[in-house]
Every structure is written in C-alpha cells, then in structure tokens.
Amino acid sequence: xxxxxxxxxxxxxxxxxxxxxxxxxxxxxxSGRTVIVIDRDRCAECGxxxxxxxxxxxxxxxxxxxxxxxxxxxxxxxxxxxxxxGIPGRGxxxxxxxxxxxxxxxxxxxxxxxxxxxxxxxxxTEVEKIAMAVAKLGIEFCAENPITHxxxxxxxxxxxxxxxxxxxxxxxxxxxxxxxxxxxxxRVLREEVDGQIDSVYTFEIAARLRPDGTTTVLKKIQDAGxxxxxxxxxxxxxxxxHFPEEVxx
Amino acid sequence: xxxxxxxxxDVESLKKDFLVLACTAKGFNDDVFAPLGSEFxxxxxxxxxxxxxxxxxxxxxxxxxxxxxxxxxxxxxxEFTFDDKQNVIDTIKELKERDLGISVVISGMIDxxxxxxxxxxxxxxHTREYxxxxxxxxxxxxxxxxxxFTTMCGHAMVASELVKKMIVxxxxxxxxxxxxxxxxxxxxxxxxxxxxxxxxxxxxxxxxWTADYPVY
Numbered sequence: 001x002x003x004x005x006x007x008x009x010x011x012x013x014x015x016x017x018x019x020x021x022x023x024x025x026x027x028x029x030x031s032g033r034t035v036i037v038i039d040r041d042r043c044a045e046c047g048x049x050x051x052x053x054x055x056x057x058x059x060x061x062x063x064x065x066x067x068x069x070x071x072x073x074x075x076x077x078x079x080x081x082x083x084x085x086g087i088p089g090r091g092x093x094x095x096x097x098x099x100x101x102x103x104x105x106x107x108x109x110x111x112x113x114x115x116x117x118x119x120x121x122x123x124x125t126e127v128e129k130i131a132m133a134v135a136k137l138g139i140e141f142c143a144e145n146p147i148t149h150x151x152x153x154x155x156x157x158x159x160x161x162x163x164x165x166x167x168x169x170x171x172x173x174x175x176x177x178x179x180x181x182x183x184x185x186x187r188v189l190r191e192e193v194d195g196q197i198d199s200v201y202t203f204e205i206a207a208r209l210r211p212d213g214t215t216t217v218l219k220k221i222q223d224a225g226x227x228x229x230x231x232x233x234x235x236x237x238x239x240x241x242h243f244p245e246e247v248x249x
Numbered sequence: 250x251x252x253x254x255x256x257x258x259d260v261e262s263l264k265k266d267f268l269v270l271a272c273t274a275k276g277f278n279d280d281v282f283a284p285l286g287s288e289f290x291x292x293x294x295x296x297x298x299x300x301x302x303x304x305x306x307x308x309x310x311x312x313x314x315x316x317x318x319x320x321x322x323x324x325x326x327x328e329f330t331f332d333d334k335q336n337v338i339d340t341i342k343e344l345k346e347r348d349l350g351i352s353v354v355i356s357g358m359i360d361x362x363x364x365x366x367x368x369x370x371x372x373x374x375h376t377r378e379y380x381x382x383x384x385x386x387x388x389x390x391x392x393x394x395x396x397x398f399t400t401m402c403g404h405a406m407v408a409s410e411l412v413k414k415m416i417v418x419x420x421x422x423x424x425x426x427x428x429x430x431x432x433x434x435x436x437x438x439x440x441x442x443x444x445x446x447x448x449x450x451x452x453x454x455x456x457x458w459t460a461d462y463p464v465y
Contacts, residue, residue, distance in 0.1 A: 016410040017436065048406050048436055078304050078404040078438060081324070090404070096326070097274035097352040098376040110378070117252060119399050119409050120389045144275075169405040189384065200385040202255045206378035213363065213373030221379060229380035231263060232359045233254040236366065237375030238344060239352035242277045 001043055001050065003036050007059035010034035014060060017052045019169055020044050020121045044121055044169045045072035047079065068163045074146055075168035082146045091172045092144045095206040098235050102243035109179050109217055110206035111139075113189075115199055116170035122199040124150075124164050127171045130201065131157030133192040134175065137184055142174040179207070179217055186224045206233075210248040252403040253356035253441060254380040257396045260358070262450070266401075266443050267337045267365075268356040269293060270328040271349075278351060279323045285349045286321035290314060292347065293329040296340040301329035302440030304404075310434050310444070328403075332445045334361060341369035394454050398447060402437035411436070416458050419451050426451040 005028040014036060015023045022044075026037030036059075050060045065073055073080045075090045082090075095103070095110055104110040113130055116122030127147060135141075135157035141148040152160045157173075177185065182205070189203070203226075207217035221228060253268045271289040273282040293301060294314035302308030306320045321327060331337045337355065344353055355362050359377075366374055383390065390396065391409040398412040399405065415429035424432070430447035 016414040017408055018410070019405055019408040021408075021410060046404075046406065048408065051438070052436060078406070093272055093274060095376045095378050096270070096272040096354050097277070100274040100277050100352055104376060112378075114252070115385075117405060118255065118257075118383065118396055119391045119405065120386075121405075194384050197385045200383050200387055200389055202252070202383050203381040204254060204378050205381060206376060208376050209374050211373060215377070218379070221381060226381040229255060229257075229382055230260065230358050230360075231254050231256050231356060231380060232362065233354060233356045233378040234362050234366075234374045235376040236341070236353045236355060236371060238349070238371075239274065240278065240350040242274075 001038055001045060001047065002061055002063045003038055004059045004061065005030065005035050007057045008035040009057055010036060011056065012036065013054045013056070014049045014052070017049050017054060019046060019048060019119070023049065042167065043072075044076040044167050045069070046076035046169055047073070068166055071150065071163050071166050072168055075171050090146060090168070090170065092142050092174060094174065095233070095235050097239060098208065099237040100239040100242055102241070102246070104176065104206055104208055106208050106246055106248055107179055108176055109182065111175050111177060111185065112204040113173040113201050114170050115173065115197070115201045116168065117200070117202045120200050121167060121169050122171060124159060124166050124168070124171060126197045126199045127173060128157065128159045128164055129197055130193050131159070131173050133188050134173065134185065137177065137181055137188060139175040139177040139181070142176065145172060145174040147171050147173055179220070182217070182220045183224065252400070254378055255383075256356075256400045257393065262397070262446060263358050264334070264361060265332045266357065266446050267331045267334070267361070268328060268441060269331065269337060269340055270326055270354050272326045272352045272354065273324055274352060275324065282323050282351060283321050285351050286325065286327055287318040288347065288349060289344070289351065289353075290318035290321060290327055292343050293340055294318075296331070296336045296343070297333065298329040298336070299332045299443055299445045300434060300440040302438065303327045304439045307438055308434070308440030308442075310431055326439070328439050328441055330441055330443045332443060334365060338365050338368045341365060341371065345369060345371060394450075397450050398433060401442045401447065403439055403441045404437070406436045406438065407433050407442065408436070416451060416454050420455040420458060426455070
C-alpha cells in the first residue's frame with residue numbers, strides 16, 4: 001500500500017484499521033508536512049486501509065506489487081485469488097467439501113497450522129521452520145495450498161529463498177497424514193516449534209466421523225493434553241459425493 | 250480457511266454465534282455451482298442472519314442479499330452468520346429439503362451443532378475439524394477481550410487497534426455500540442463478523458476499559 005503524500009492531510013483516521021500497525025505519523029519527504037507513513041517492511045498488503053474507505057482525501061492506494069512482494073497480498077488480501085486454488089483466501093477447500101471430494105478418509109487426518117493467527121502476523125521464515133519440522137514425518141503437503149506452491153522442495157518443506165523474508169497476516173501449513181502419526185506430530189510441534197518461532201499459530205485437525213458421530217482422533221487429541229476450543233467446523237454431508245462410499249473403521 | 254473454529258469467547262456468548270457456509274468443490278461441481286450458490290444465499294437470507302456475504306461481493310452491512318445472490322461465481326465461498334439457533338435449524342431444514350447437492354458447513358459450539366443437525370433431521374456430522382488452540386510465542390497475542398472481536402473475522406481483517414478504538418469510542422459516546430460494531434464488521438468482507446455479538450461484547454467491555462486510547 002502507498003500513501004500519496006501530496007494528498008494526505010495527516011488526520012490519522014486510517015491508523016487503527018491496519019491489522020499489523022504499519023501506519024504512523026511522519027513527515028512528507030518533499031513538503032515536510034505531517035502525513036501518514038507506512039512501514040513497508042511490516043505492511044502485509046492486506047488492503048484493509050483502502051477498503052475501509054476512511055481516508056477523507058482518497059490518499060491511500062494499492063501500488064502494483066512486483067515479485068516477491070506480491071505474495072504478501074496473495075496470503076493477506078482475501079480478495080486476491082490464488083490461481084492454484086481458484087478461490088480467494090489463503091487456504092484450500094480443506095474439509096469444507098470432503099463429502100464431495102473424499103479428500104480426508106477414515107484413518108487419515110487433515111491438519112492445518114495457521115501461522116500468525118490470531119492477530120500477530122508472520123514472517124515466512126517462521127512458516128518455513130514449521131513446514132520443515134513437520135516434513136520430517138513424511139507427511140503430504142496439500143498441493144493446492146499457496147504455501148505448498150511456494151516450497152522449493154515439497155519433501156523437506158523448504159521455501160523458495162526469494163519469498164522466505166516476506167510477511168503476511170497469516171500463512172497456513174496444510175497437510176494430510178495417517179491418524180497413527182498424530183502423536184509424532186504433537187511431539188515435533190512441542191519440541192521443535194513451540195519455543196522456536198517468533199510468532200503464534202492456531203492448530204486444527206480434521207477427521208471423517210463414523211456414522212455414529214464418533215472418531216478415535218478425538219481421544220488422541222485429548223490424551224495428548226491439548227486444551228481444545230469448544231468451537232468446531234462441521235461438514236454436514238449435504239454435497240453430492242464424487243467418490244465411492246467408504247466403510248467406516 | 251474460515252478460521253471460524255478458532256473464535257474466542259465464553260460459552261454463553263459462543264452459543265449465539267453460528268456460521269453457515271457453502272463452498273464449491275473445484276473440479277467436481279464448480280461448473281454447476283453458481284446458480285446453486287445463489288439459491289443458498291436466498292435460503293439463508295430468509296432466516297434472519299445477522300451478517301453474511303461473499304468475499305468477492307461484500308457483506309450484508311453494505312450489500313443487499315439479492316445482489317450477493319446474483320453475483321455468486323463458480324469459485325467462491327458464501328457465508329452467513331447467525332445469532333439464533335432456531336434460525337440455523339430452519340435454514341438447514343430448508344437446505345436439506347431443497348437438496349442443492351453442494352457442500353454446506355456449520356461452525357459453532359460442538360454440542361450446539363450436534364443438536365442442530367439432529368433437529369434438522371440430518372445424519373451425524375460427516376467431517377469435523379477440531380481447534381487445538383493457539384501455540385508458539387503466545388505473549389505476542391492481543392488481550393483476550395480484543396481476540397473475542399478479532400477472531401470473528403475469518404481473514405484477520407479486523408485490527409486489534411480498531412477494536413480498542415471502538416471500545417473507547419463507544420465508552421466516550423462518540424459512537425453507539427451498534428455503530429462501533431458495524432465499523433468493525435465492514436472490514437470483514439465475507440460477513441463472518443457477528444454484529445449482534447459484537448454489540449453485546451461492547452456492552453460488556455466498555456465499562457471495564459480505560460479511555461486513554463489515542464484519538465484519531
């Protein structure tokens with residue numbers, strides 16, 4: 001994002017709208033007037049400041065982003081569509097369409113590790129740390145996810161060096177694995193990630209439920225001592241399946 | 250990723266917070282999704298959502314539901330937010346009867362969702378995603394009271410500083426609770442932001458916060 005110093009009157013109305021606090025009062029380079037300046041290193045290119053429509057003189061605008069800075073908007077601005085997923089937003093369909101696609105099957109789990117949420121943001125060095133830690137488990141990163149797309153090596157989880165210093169509101173490391181590997185995943189996150197990253201992450205696990213509404217995944221999560229939130233995301237199974245129905249196990 | 254399973258709050262508040270969404274399955278039903286998605290919008294809009302929208306078009310705080318319905322494309326996610334359980338049950342019943350054949354997801358308290366599914370006459374939930382909380386350098390997190398607001402946006406568009414300003418603005422009488430809630434809600438293009446819940450949170454928080462936030 002850019003502020004047009006010739007228009008900005010330095011009122012500061014846009015400052016609280018920035019999710020990463022990249023805006024502050026400063027001096028215009030040419031006139032010396034008080035204007036709003038943007039910390040370009042911190043700015044995640046989410047576009048909230050412009051869409052909020054709070055600037056009384058229309059001084060905020062989105063500049064044309066060059067590589068690699070444009071990855072910031074792909075991961076931060078929900079209106080920017082990533083070609084790999086074909087949908088706006090920073091993740092994939094994940095389990096939202098599982099009854100149609102059959103993506104997460106019995107005995108498997110879908111895992112999402114959203115780095116930078118809630119409300120912190122992240123540099124991609126931290127995303128890479130997590131991706132490389134979990135990659136050692138031999139998991140399969142979701143191909144449609146933007147972060148997977150930006151991996152130099154999808155086996156090791158290493159990111160393309162040209163993007164690794166970029167910043168976004170969040171970035172999701174997304175993969176599937178066997179349910180039996182969950183304890184190994186919990187160990188890796190606790191031993192190699194939790195105390196090592198300079199950001200936060202939200203952690204989610206998706207499982208296909210048996211016809212009676214149960215899953216053995218839940219006990220594994222509880223036994224591992226995770227303090228689960230009481231809210232969940234639930235696919236109701238109303239979509240038309242495009243795969244053979246599985247036998248519950 | 251709607252982030253809707255990571256909403257923060259106390260139990261009583263979260264019992265009045267549901268998200269119902271429809272999602273295209275790329276390569277499976279995206280070629281037929283647009284008209285079905287439009288019908289999903291019209292069905293949800295009939296059952297008193299407090300917000301909702303399509304990230305490409307905007308939310309109900311500044312776009313009418315029919316405009317959202319007419320602009321549904323083959324590659325989008327449409328989302329509606331409710332604060333009343335019975336309205337969700339009625340919505341799901343109608344979606345079941347209409348049998349659109351597209352994916353429908355509910356986010357909410359686990360026990361509440363199970364009850365909704367049963368009362369709507371559906372089999373048990375097909376696939377469930379559990380939230381295992383927040384980890385890493387958690388000292389960087391904003392205050393809990395701020396997270397109750399910011400986690401209502403699925404893409405982190407509601408800034409922590411804006412929440413603090415709106416709490417103080419409503420405390421000082423510069424905005425009503427609803428006006429402050431709408432300012433925050435407009436930042437969330439998808440319509441995940443539960444405006445009625447935000448009003449209740451402002452009513453709860455405004456008396457507890459000091460009013461020393463910078464005036465912009």
